[in-house]
Amino acid sequence: MPRAFLASRARRALGRIVRRLRRLEERTARLEPAGEPIGDLLFSYVIDPFLAPSEGRISWAHTQDWEAWTMADVWRRLGFRVEVIHWTNRRFQPQRPCDLFVDVRLNMERLAGAVGPGCLKILHAETAHWRVNNEAQLRRLAELEARRGIRLTRLRLVEENRAIETADCATVLGNEWTLASYRPFGKPLFRVPISNAFTYPSPEAKDFDACRGRFLWFGGVGFVHKGLDLALDAVAGQEGLHLDVAAPLDREPDFVAAYTRELEASPNVRPLGWLDVARPRFREVAAGCLGMVFPSCSEGGGGSAITALHAGLIPVLTFETSVDLDPSRGVLLPDARVETIRAALRDLSQRPEEELRRMAVAGWSFARRHHTREAFRSNYRAAALAMLERFRPALRERVAG
Secondary structure, X not given: OOHHHHHHHHHHHHHHHXXXXXXXXXXXXXXXXXXXXXXXXXXXXXXXXHHOOOHHHOOOOOHHHHHHHHHHHHHHHOOEEEEEEEOOOOOOOOOOOOOEEEEOOOHHHHHOOOOOOOOEEEEEXXXXXXXXXXXXXXXXXXXXXXXXXXXXXXXXXXXXXXXXXXXXEEEEOOOHHHHHOOHHHOOOEEEOOOOOOOOOOOHHHOOOOOXXXXXXXXXXXXXXXXXXHHHHHHHOOOOOOEEEEEOOHHHOHHHHHHOHHHHHHOOOEEEOOOOOOOXXXXXXXXXXXXXXXXXOOOOOOOHHHHHHHHOOOEEEEOHHHOOXXXXXXXXXXXXXXXXXXXXXXXXXHOOOHHHHHHXXXXXXXXXXXXXXXXXXXXXXXXXXXXXXXXXXXXXXXXXXO
């Protein structure tokens, strides 16, 4: 195993040890409304942003941190006293009944009886339903083995749970595909499109002729789940196509070992490592690429694809990536076969420059309208009011503002 991989793994292990020693996931936080509380809300998501010294110091590495902080802040501003726990905290027990309970997964069923019979239980669905997600990932692993004889065992499966069965309703980050994974349970669903931490200049002045055939795969761990194997198989060794791979490759050495030839020996594939979207290097890479290819098998909001839209990249996506996409701003793949992906990349690369410019600007404008922090706060507040109106009208009448 390469020394860099071992060093990275050691750093992550040390971080987990420090986190356990500090008992971060057992800590709680409390947010008080400006006036007399109209009710109590138990909020189970991530605790980290509530321990940051200010909103500006909240991590942007994943949208969940700022979104969790904002969701709790919305409820606080509506007049609720909010108690925050980490979603993996299995010891916490509420000391009194709650009016509202928000959870993302594992605490919903465990605490349903403890929050009181009159509590409105709200699932915040930041992934597709666990069964849909897991079956999709296992299918991709089986397809990889059938296609190339590569058997990978590293999985990031969502824990089995009965959160949607237990909840009264749910908020959902993703598109219609994600929503459909929860519809069979018959619970009211309120869509709140995912946020994005940064915005970038319009791609109107971009030189699209100069970046024809150049694509970016940009994502976190779970490479087979997110279709990096498919993107590499579609592009490696193909004349006229190029792929930049922005990924924490050190996190999955088994994948890198299986794809060493494509990642290290293919002249038209460039492994970049992880790119920080806050730094100029990400914008430089995006400026040199025509689009983003991301054939994921299951997402809860498609955060990296949304970042690509903001950066002026034309997305080539599966429906399961959970991003709203129409032909005016991207390419929706009819399936995730290697041949389909390759043909879509070639077709997009050959379109007239002005059409490519229109598509990139349309995608950038769409992201600016629907996937910003301001939009998320507004949409979540509207969903909160709608849930109160439907399930707790007496509380809705008392809401501040």
